[in-house]
Amino acid sequence: MNATMALVVLISGVAFGLFTLKYKVSSLEDEHRQINQKIRQHTNSIRILKAEANYLSSPTRMQHLARAHTQLQPIKPSQIFLPSEITFVTNRRKK
Numbered sequence: 458m459n460a461t462m463a464l465v466v467l468i469s470g471v472a473f474g475l476f477t478l479k480y481k482v483s484s485l486e487d488e489h490r491q492i493n494q495k496i497r498q499h500t501n502s503i504r505i506l507k508a509e510a511n512y513l514s515s516p517t518r519m520q521h522l523a524r525a526h527t528q529l530q531p532i533k534p535s536q537i538f539l540p541s542e543i544t545f546v547t548n549r550r551k552k
Contacts, residue, residue, distance in 0.1 A: 523529055
C-alpha cells in the first residue's frame with residue numbers, strides 16, 4: 458500500500474510539473490510572438506522614417522524650398538576671394 462501511495466504521489470507530482478511547464482512554455486511562446494510582432498512593427502517604422510528622411514533631404518526638394526522661401530542667389534565670381542586677399546583686422550582693447 459505504501460508503494461502504491463508513493464507511486465500515486467509521484468505521478469501526481471510529475472503531472473503537476475508537466476502541467477505547470479506546459480503553461481509556462483505557452484506563456485513564453487506568446488511573449489515571443491508579441492516581441493517578434495513589435496520587431497516587425499519597429500522595422501517597418503524605421504523603413505518608413507528612412508524613406509521620409511531621404512525625401513525631406515533630397516537635393517531637388519531642398520533647392521525648390523530654398524528658391525521658394527529665401528532670396529539666395531548663385532555665387533558670382535566677383536564674390537570669391539583667395540585667403541591671401543583677405544585682410545584681418547584685430548581690435549585690441551587696452552586695459
